[in-house]
Amino acid sequence: MSRSHVNKSHADDILRIALMSAAVLAVGVLLLILLFLVRESWPALQRIGLYRFVSDAGWHPLEGAFNLAPMLIATFAAALGAILIAGPIGIASAVFGRFYAPPVIAETFRRMVALLAGIPSVVFGLWGLTVLVPIIAKWQPPGASLLAGMLILAFMVLPTVALTADAALKAVPKQYLHGANALGISQAGLIFNVAIPAARSGLIGGILLATARALGETMAVLMVAGNVVQVPNSLFDPVRVLTANIALEMAYATTEHRSALFVSGLALMLLVVGLAAMAGKLGGRLHG
Amino acid sequence: MASIHQRDLLLTGFVWSAAALVIGSFLWLLSDMLLQGAGQLSWDFLTAETENAGRAGGIAPVLVSTLLILAVAILVAGPIGLATAVLLSEFIAKDNRIARAIGMSIDVLAGVPSIVFGLFGMAFFSAYLGLGFSILAGGLTLACMVLPILIRTIEEGLSAVPDEWRKGAAVLGMSRLSALFYILLPAAAPALAAGLMLGIGRAMAETAALIFTSGYVDRMPSSLHDSGRALAVHIYDLSMNVAGGDANAYASALVLVIMLIIINNIALMLANSLLQKRISLA
Numbered sequence: 001m002s003r004s005h006v007n008k009s010h011a012d013d014i015l016r017i018a019l020m021s022a023a024v025l026a027v028g029v030l031l032l033i034l035l036f037l038v039r040e041s042w043p044a045l046q047r048i049g050l051y052r053f054v055s056d057a058g059w060h061p062l063e064g065a066f067n068l069a070p071m072l073i074a075t076f077a078a079a080l081g082a083i084l085i086a087g088p089i090g091i092a093s094a095v096f097g098r099f100y101a102p103p104v105i106a107e108t109f110r111r112m113v114a115l116l117a118g119i120p121s122v123v124f125g126l127w128g129l130t131v132l133v134p135i136i137a138k139w140q141p142p143g144a145s146l147l148a149g150m151l152i153l154a155f156m157v158l159p160t161v162a163l164t165a166d167a168a169l170k171a172v173p174k175q176y177l178h179g180a181n182a183l184g185i186s187q188a189g190l191i192f193n194v195a196i197p198a199a200r201s202g203l204i205g206g207i208l209l210a211t212a213r214a215l216g217e218t219m220a221v222l223m224v225a226g227n228v229v230q231v232p233n234s235l236f237d238p239v240r241v242l243t244a245n246i247a248l249e250m251a252y253a254t255t256e257h258r259s260a261l262f263v264s265g266l267a268l269m270l271l272v273v274g275l276a277a278m279a280g281k282l283g284g285r286l287h288g
Numbered sequence: 289m290a291s292i293h294q295r296d297l298l299l300t301g302f303v304w305s306a307a308a309l310v311i312g313s314f315l316w317l318l319s320d321m322l323l324q325g326a327g328q329l330s331w332d333f334l335t336a337e338t339e340n341a342g343r344a345g346g347i348a349p350v351l352v353s354t355l356l357i358l359a360v361a362i363l364v365a366g367p368i369g370l371a372t373a374v375l376l377s378e379f380i381a382k383d384n385r386i387a388r389a390i391g392m393s394i395d396v397l398a399g400v401p402s403i404v405f406g407l408f409g410m411a412f413f414s415a416y417l418g419l420g421f422s423i424l425a426g427g428l429t430l431a432c433m434v435l436p437i438l439i440r441t442i443e444e445g446l447s448a449v450p451d452e453w454r455k456g457a458a459v460l461g462m463s464r465l466s467a468l469f470y471i472l473l474p475a476a477a478p479a480l481a482a483g484l485m486l487g488i489g490r491a492m493a494e495t496a497a498l499i500f501t502s503g504y505v506d507r508m509p510s511s512l513h514d515s516g517r518a519l520a521v522h523i524y525d526l527s528m529n530v531a532g533g534d535a536n537a538y539a540s541a542l543v544l545v546i547m548l549i550i551i552n553n554i555a556l557m558l559a560n561s562l563l564q565k566r567i568s569l570a
Contacts, residue, residue, distance in 0.1 A: 009463045019379060022371030026439065027393045029432045033400065033408045040411050092306035100303050109307065116314055118552050120493035122520045123541045126527045127317050130324075130534055155313060162310070188295040216401025218496040219520075223528060243403045243496070250410070250500055265407045269400055276399030 037266040044259035053263065059229045061249070061257035068264055070231045074146065074239035077232060078221060079214035081150030082157055087207055089154075090161025095191055097162075098169045110166065117159035125223030128152035133224055140236040144226035147235040152220045157210040164209060168202025169195055205282030212275040216268065218243035242268055325542035328535055334543070338506045342526045343533050347540055349508040353423060353516025354492065356509060357502055360427025361434060361491045362484060368431075369438030369487075370480065374468065376439070377446040378454075398436035402496040405433045409501040421515040426502025433497060434487035441486055445479015446472060478558040485555035489548055495520040519544050 048066055056067035093113065097106045128148060137143025172195050180194045196203065226238020227248060240248075242264050253261055336346030372390070380387045409429030419425040449472055457467035473480070495518070503515035504525060517525070523540050526533030 009465070011465045012463050015465045015468070016375075016379060019371045019375035022368045023375050023390050025368050026372045026397075026435055027390055029435060030393045030397045030400075032412060033397075033404070033432070036408050036411045036416070037404070040407075089306045089309060092303050093310050096303045096307040100300065101307070109311070112311065112314055115549065115552075116310075118489065118493070118548055119317075120495070120520055120544060120548070122493075122495045122523045123321070123545060124317075126523055126534075126537055126541055127320060129527055130538075131316075131320055155317075158310065186292045186296050188299040189292070191299065212399060216403070218401070218403040219524060223524070243401065246403050246407065247496060247499060250407070262407060262411070265404050269404045272401050273396050273399045277396065280395055 033269075037262055037269065040262035041259060041266050044256055044263050047256060048260065053260075059245075061253070061260060064256070066256075066260045068242070068260075068267075070229050071240055071242045071245050071264070073231050074225075075215060075241040075243070077146060078149040078153055078225065078239070078241055079211055081146070081235075082153035082214045083207060083211050085150065085154035086158040086161050086210060090158045090206075090210070091165045091196075091203060093158075093162045094165035094169055095195075097166055099187070099191060099195070113159050113162045113166075117163060121156060121217060121219040122223075124152055124156050125220040128155075128220060128224035136236070142226065142238060144224055144238050145236045146225060146232045146239045149221045149225035149239065149241070150235075152224050153214045153217060156217065156220055157213050160210040160213055161206050164206025165199070165203050168199035168206065171202065172198040201282045205279045208275050208279035208282065212272045212279065215275070216243065216272040218247050222247055321538060321542050321545065324535065325538035325540075328539035329542060333539060337508065338522075341530050341533070342506060342522060342536055343530060344536075347519070347522065347536075347543065349506055350517050350519050350522045350540070351543075353502070353509050354519045356423045356512065356516060357427045357430060357498070357518055358488055358491055360424060360512065361430035362488060364428060365431035365434050365438055365487060366484060369435050369483070370442055372435075373439045373442035373446060373483075374472075377443045378464070378468065378472065394436045394439055397432075398440075400433075402433065402494055405429055405497040406500050408432070409497060414501055419513070421501065421503035421505075422513045423502050423509055423516040424512040426498045426516070426518065427512075429497050429501045430491040430494060433494065434491050437490055438483045438487045441483030442476070442480055445476040445483070448479070449475045478561045482555040482558040485551050485558065489551045489555070492518075492544065492548060492551070493520060494518075495524050499524075 044066070053066055053068045054072075056065040058065050058067050059070065093109070097109050101109060128151070129144075132151060133143040133145075133148050135143075136145060136148055176194055176198055177190065180190050185194070221241050222244035225241060225244065227240040227244055228238040229240045229245070230237065232239050246261050246265055249257070250261055333346045334351065335348050337348055338350065339345030372394075376387055376390060406429065409425060409432075413419045413425040413428045414421060417425075419428075453471055453475065454467065457471050462470070498518050498521050502518060502521075504517055504521065505515035506517045506522070507514075509516040519540055523537050523544065526537035526540065
């Protein structure tokens, strides 16, 4: 819309300036976050240096040992396990809603998944701690473990995968599906050879978004994974992820220790934001 | 042909079992929450002071702190979010370089993990601005966190308003300010409300960003400078740090989830009413 001479008024200029300042504030938040993370990380980056974060003898911040590697490995392992579980199940449940379920069931199912997406992580953590961990403990003590973390994360990010996959499958042009049907293709052929390839970028975007969520999640993993700083030898070993480490130690951390925690926060942010940006490019953005 | 038929059967089996697994886990979670939480739930639980680190008594101070934190977050993020959304949808073209830079930074902000918001809030609001562990620091941290969801929902609502209305306003010689206040914002009102509701929901579910900003104190707050324990933080503390706190943790979780469901349904209804309006116009 071009502005005509009639409605170009003084008030409009003030309005434009007010709106611009609000937008500058909104953008400023992101810059402030980066600025303060770097500012607080700086002492550790200077005095400890990046190399020692993966080469020190363990994580003993009070004795000056700052090896983040065990927690990095645990973070990646938990997120990977969660995606390996939630990916196929999430995509299958979107396929269920779009191609298998009768319309009424499909709609109810979609609402249920949306409801699941809104359940707070601390509630997943509470349930994992009081229901899931005791079950695993009966089988392979102590229960609070990498496996518990993977399962609870899988449960948490499943709605993300299912909802993005649902949107991606919905966007597949109807002509493709009608055409394939007219050619007498089987149901499995329709899904594997037509629908999924056509929805591919949205599906991958959703998986990346879910991975970002799994890596960045704090409370649920903190409550079920046992929080022992170690490189896990099996699924049943207790582990501590980066986010949980920050939440557990920030309360009493000072000087270099505190700064080292900010370094891990900065690393986490860059990683998660990078993944989310990739997901956004592929069209896996989740609204609402 | 047999193999194709088998593949169909296999896929059908997998898809139905995946759906059954999702439904089953959901019902399992839901039934545990009801079974372990509903027993404690009563009017007294909502209105009594917490006692014995939360093992006994109610959650009144926690509810008050939660509402105060939410109020701060929404009062700060609401106007900034609204103004940014109006700017993006009404005042600069979508493919403009500034619009794209603003849009990108909002999307990046939406992806920042909540523990990082916690670190930032602690370093900036609590330490740098000297707000300490307070409801104000927690609320401001959450304001930063809910900005993207507010901006994107409101922007979508505004872009759903038909272009003829803008042209009509311009033809009538209305200033853009009056067009905004008398036509565009009223037309997009359901989306504004839906955005607010989604923002409130997101803020209410948050734990990690609040532990080091608004803190743990479970007394009734007397000002915004007091530390106040949010409901989500209360659930975390009861289940992790308080032996014998599980029953009240479940009851608090039930309260939290019920409030979230109500808020989400209101948001959904408002968003749908916007859709209805568009259909009746067409």
